[in-house]
Amino acid sequence: MTADALSEYFEHCPGLLFIASADGVIDRCSRSLARRFESRLSEAATLASLAADGERETVEAFLGALAETDEAVTCVFGVPDQAGGTTKVRCEARRSSTGSIHGTLEPVAATGAGSAELEIRQTLLRTVMDTLDIVLWAVDPTGKFVFHEGKALATAGLTPGQFLGMNVFDIYPPAATAPIQEALYGTASHYKSEVHGVNWETWNIPLKNEAGVTEYCAGLTLDITATVKSQAELEHQLQTIQEQRRAIQALSAPLIEVWDKVLTVPLIGVLDDEQTNKLIERLLAEVSRSGAAYVILDLTGVEALDTSIASHILRLLASLRLLGVEGLVTGVSPYVAQTMVGLGVELGSVGTHRNLRDALRHCMRALLG
Incomplete structure (x- = not known):
């Protein structure tokens, strides 16, 4: 790519792009990045100076990791913005053969009420998973687990994240995975089953993108063993009462x-x-x-x-x-x-x-x- 073409690319590209020296001094950045963090950029701006106070050590550790590998390295840190808040950015970069660093910044969350709400939701989700006898899980269109958490895993003799990267269609027989396949095709389902010696009630929910294409099957599986046992005992008691009657x-x-x-x-x-x-x-x-x-x-x-x-x-x-x-x-x-x-x-x-x-x-x- 010629120098003129590169300049034109940095001028019009909507991404937050940069080229920095090995020690993190930003030599060049896209116009979008300059506009987004104008107050933090100067003639001698560095990646560390972009970071908010207290997070520069994260950037310095990031630069140290880049110096030891030619693979892409990622970190997340906060950058003060013009509105007086802090924007969390995900920085991904790779060191070139000449030693320069080529990377991008991508905002990952807003601060203030939005991030507080997100934090509350995450806390509530974690509390639910740690308190109730449920398993929350998700698989991608190929059936690979991308999420696998919940207190009820222990009941089945499993550990959180044990199935991550594994394929649900390889772990369970077709009869057990048919509802998951239907969810990946876009049809939600709700059913009860017995797996790992435990009685479960499961909801399979297709997660679709803006185009309406199913990207994941999310599952909520509730341990209902105690309920099933109580129901069986109640039915036995009713049968006994009928016989006595x-x-x-x-x-x-x-x-x-x-x-x-x-x-x-x-x-x-x-x-x-x-x-x-x-x-x-x-x-x-x-x-x-x-x-x-x-x-x-x-x-x-x-x-x-x-x-x-x-x-x-x-x-x-x-x-x-x-x-x-x-x-x-x-x-x-x-x-x-x-x-x-x-x-x-x-x-x-x-x-x-x-x-x-x-x-x-x-x-x-x-x-x-």
Whole structure:
């Protein structure tokens, strides 16, 4: 490149470019850099003099690193600006064969409220990752991990950053990575899975640039092992309660064959629609199996009676009658008898007896002729 071409390049290039001597004296800089940091540039401006007080040692260490290698070296330092604040810049440079330094400056963050907000966000993010049982991660379009942090990694026997540079599609089987591939194609997903012996709930989120192209798949994975365990325990408890309830229902209306072709059903407590339906189902099945001719409903254990319970008893007796089985009622207490009369409940042709002994005697006489 000719001297004129180089001058024209430095004049019009929007980048913050510079050429400095080995000791950091800026010999030439782009017009953009001169305008941006005009107050810091002088005839003998150096990279160290650009830096804010307290950060010049960073620049001097940067120059020392450049002197020992011909590879690119990077550092970040603050530069006071014309508004009285400080601009953080990322400086990347390389030493040429003649010893001169060729580099660029790139602002990386603004100071003031903007940087304070950014610092708060970073602190909150770190607090979330260190406190909650989550893993935050991200992979690029090839599947390579570029971020891998979070407290829940320890639960899976992993360490923060362990997968950095590794490919998610090489680590996990296709079935586990299919949602990640979909996110890289632009479709978010949410699902639950079990990996590394831990139950996870995962959200895969495509991160797109301004052009709408997905650049990364970001993932938030929550350890829900405790929740899954609690849910399983709750379901087991509910199942136990249901089994106990069925046992109680069976005990509240047991079917007892007290004589050949004679069944007795002691009713205890309160009958509702569900209990009555199940009792009718059990009783009809037992009548069919045993060939019973008589069924005695013993109401001794029924302390209170209302219209609903009375209708259930009448429905039970009607079901027996349809099968040609005679239903008898026994054990009606004075209180229950008064209630039935007050409610207008009529047993009609149903035989009633004072106690179970009398009802059984009636059945035996009928069976023995």
